[in-house]
Amino acid sequence: MKIPSKPTILALAIILATPLAANPARDAIINALKQQAGVSSFSAEEGKALFLATHSGGKPETPSCTTCHGTNLKAGGKTRAGKPIEPMAVSVNPQRYTDPAKVEKWFRRNCNSVLGRECTPLEKGNILAYLSSL
Amino acid sequence: MPVTYAESAPRRRSKSIPVWDAFVRLFHWSLVLSTGAALLTGLWLGASWFTLHLIGGTLAVALVTSRIFWGFWGSSFARFAAFVVGPRRLAEHLCELAEGRAGRHIGHNPPGGWMILALLGTILVIGLSGVVALGGTLKTGPLAVAVDYATGALAQDLHGALAWALTGLIVLHVAGAVFESLRTGENLPRAMITGTKELRDEAAELPPRPARTRPALVAGLTAGAVVLGAASTLAVRQFPVPGAPIPPARFDRLYADECSACHIAYHPSLLPPESWGRLMATLGDHFGEDASLDPASTRAIAEWLTVAAARPTDTKPAREFARVDPAAPFTITKTPFWQETHAAISEATFSRKPIYGKFNCGACHQDAESGWFYPGNIDIPDTPKENSR
Numbered sequence: 001m002k003i004p005s006k007p008t009i010l011a012l013a014i015i016l017a018t019p020l021a022a023n024p025a026r027d028a029i030i031n032a033l034k035q036q037a038g039v040s041s042f043s044a045e046e047g048k049a050l051f052l053a054t055h056s057g058g059k060p061e062t063p064s065c066t067t068c069h070g071t072n073l074k075a076g077g078k079t080r081a082g083k084p085i086e087p088m089a090v091s092v093n094p095q096r097y098t099d100p101a102k103v104e105k106w107f108r109r110n111c112n113s114v115l116g117r118e119c120t121p122l123e124k125g126n127i128l129a130y131l132s133s134l
Numbered sequence: 135m136p137v138t139y140a141e142s143a144p145r146r147r148s149k150s151i152p153v154w155d156a157f158v159r160l161f162h163w164s165l166v167l168s169t170g171a172a173l174l175t176g177l178w179l180g181a182s183w184f185t186l187h188l189i190g191g192t193l194a195v196a197l198v199t200s201r202i203f204w205g206f207w208g209s210s211f212a213r214f215a216a217f218v219v220g221p222r223r224l225a226e227h228l229c230e231l232a233e234g235r236a237g238r239h240i241g242h243n244p245p246g247g248w249m250i251l252a253l254l255g256t257i258l259v260i261g262l263s264g265v266v267a268l269g270g271t272l273k274t275g276p277l278a279v280a281v282d283y284a285t286g287a288l289a290q291d292l293h294g295a296l297a298w299a300l301t302g303l304i305v306l307h308v309a310g311a312v313f314e315s316l317r318t319g320e321n322l323p324r325a326m327i328t329g330t331k332e333l334r335d336e337a338a339e340l341p342p343r344p345a346r347t348r349p350a351l352v353a354g355l356t357a358g359a360v361v362l363g364a365a366s367t368l369a370v371r372q373f374p375v376p377g378a379p380i381p382p383a384r385f386d387r388l389y390a391d392e393c394s395a396c397h398i399a400y401h402p403s404l405l406p407p408e409s410w411g412r413l414m415a416t417l418g419d420h421f422g423e424d425a426s427l428d429p430a431s432t433r434a435i436a437e438w439l440t441v442a443a444a445r446p447t448d449t450k451p452a453r454e455f456a457r458v459d460p461a462a463p464f465t466i467t468k469t470p471f472w473q474e475t476h477a478a479i480s481e482a483t484f485s486r487k488p489i490y491g492k493f494n495c496g497a498c499h500q501d502a503e504s505g506w507f508y509p510g511n512i513d514i515p516d517t518p519k520e521n522s523r
Contacts, residue, residue: 061422080423081397082490082497105427112424 025098026090030128032100036121047130050123057116065114073134089134097128150330153240155209157349161201162326168193169257169300177297180478181509188268188510195261196363198254200356207348211240217247224248238318240331246314249307256300263293271450272508273375276366282377283453377448379403379505386438388431396425398496401505402442403452404466410439413464421465421493451507467492479514486517 034040051065061080062068068085070077074092077085087093097103103124111119119127154162171190175183205214219227227244230236236243242250269277270286281289315322325331379401382390393399402410414436418426427435454471462468467476476492484492495502500511 059422059424079396080490081494082488083394083396083398101428109424109426112418112426113422 023094023098025100026096026128026132029097029100029103030125030132033121033125033128037125039122039125042122042125042129044126044130044133047123047126047128051127051130055115058112058114059116062110062113065110067114068110073131088131090132091134096131103128149333151240151333152329153211153331154326154329155212155347156329157204157208157352158201158212159326159329161197161204165194165197165201165257168197169304173297173301176294177301181475182512182514184509184512191261191264192363194257196356196360198257198261199359200352201254203352203355207351209347210345211242213345214251217242218251219244219247236317238320238334240333243314246310249303249310252303253300253307256296256303260293260296260300263289263296267293273378273449274508276363276370278370278375279373283448283450287453377446377452379447379449379452380442380445382503386435386442389435389438392427392431392435396423397493398503400466400495401451401503402439403445403447403449403505404455405443405464406456406458407440407443409458409464410443411436414439447505449506451505466495483514488515488518 030042034042051069052071054064056063066077068077068079069088073088076087079085086096088096090096107119107124111117111123168190172187172194175187175190204212210216224244227236239246241247265275265277266281266289267286268275269279270281270283271290272286273279311322320332380403382399382401385399385402390399405413413420414432417432418424420426426432455466455469457470459465459468459470466472483489489497495507498512498514499507500513501508
């Protein structure tokens with residue numbers, strides 16, 4: 001096997017050392033949300049509270065985000081039909097929150113189901129900050 | 135013609151004579167088992183016993199076929215000519231019975247003989263109607279490509295009605311054997327095991343003239359019939375089944391991706407086109423969840439679904455679920471047929487892991503995604519023991 005060249009090792013080291021949120025596509029999604037929300041940073045703490053809370057405004061079948069995603073976000077969840085859902089934590093599932101259309105679609109659906117309304121850009125950003133910090 | 139048994143000098147001690155040859159005895163008890171299994175699984179146990187039902191039924195028909203050949207070329211007492219009497223003789227015997235002066239028969243007595251014909255005939259017709267039903271409703275067996283669903287459903291009704299009739303005949307047959315055993319003081323069921331009956335001194339029938347048995351001919355004819363049935367079943371598989379559901383591999387990609395996020399991508403043949411149209415118009419409130427999509431995807435999926443559902447799919451689910459509940463026009467689990475077929479399953483079963491809900495067809499139907507829902511592929515899963523989170 002060929003020993004990797006110095007620049008490759010350097011690049012790997014940078015990738016491994018950077019915070020997990022540093023994926024260009026995900027950054028773009030989060031930055032767009034920052035602009036919409038008019039804030040310079042999001043609060044993972046508030047995102048956590050929203051994600052783990054039990055709500056009453058939405059559909060009775062889905063009182064919480066954890067109904068489907070589970071409480072251990074590094075493990076998978078499942079839909080109401082028992083279909084497995086991949087883990088939500090970026091640390092174990094780096095593909096997460098990199099496709100803006102997918103993120104938008106599921107925020108719209110899931111916030112409507114759980115809260116009975118769409119989530120605000122601030123709420124979305126807080127949640128993504130929380131899920132990226134795990 | 136009953137002939138008085140006036141052999142040599144009268145003897146007190148009874149002697150036994152062979153009546154039921156090995157073939158007849160083996161046939162009889164194998165038929166009891168196979169017909170019993172087919173009736174039990176068909177009339178009382180559910181569709182999940184379907185494979186055993188097919189095995190029992192096929193075996194019974196094969197046995198009856200060989201018995202019919204044996205009725206022409208078998209041993210003396212086994213021949214139809216030896217036990218099927220005309221209507222006049224039958225009436226005479228019944229009169230004699232009523233008056234208490236009926237004689238004893240070494241082989242089948244007149245009503246017994248007719249019962250044998252009725253049993254064999256009924257089993258044969260049940261088998262044939264079963265093959266028509268199988269071909270039409272489940273698109274399997276030798277008639278898979280030849281019968282449409284409507285014809286198959288009619289044949290299935292006949293199949294079921296005749297199964298009840300056969301059950302009645304069996305009860306009469308057993309009652310007759312018990313009655314005759316008591317009347318003549320001879321254990322007839324035992325004779326069907328040992329093969330021998332008493333040769334008494336009193337008035338009795340002479341055994342029919344020994345006939346030349348042709349076991350090789352009977353075996354050959356039976357084997358021929360079995361091979362013909364099996365070969366046609368296999369040969370038919372080479373032909374495309376008219377009205378087969380489109381395979382999931384040919385689903386529209388967008389449909390397959392978007393509509394399988396929360397549950398299986400239901401086969402489009404499971405609901406009529408109008409139902410899909412209405413479902414797609416209300417994705418924002420989809421069975422207690424928001425399943426909305428962008429307008430372009432919604433339109434594309436709705437179009438594909440309505441076209442795919444309009445294909446003339448001739449399977450049982452496609453035909454039966456076409457009758458929807460007007461109050462829930464796009465809920466498969468609210469259709470009258472779904473409700474009837476799943477009535478025996480408790481709510482608790484549906485809500486437990488790993489089933490989670492009625493709409494999770496794939497939990498119990500291994501072939502749910504294909505749209506077939508073949509009864510041999512049903513298995514209600516047990517609750518998993520580990521990781522009860």
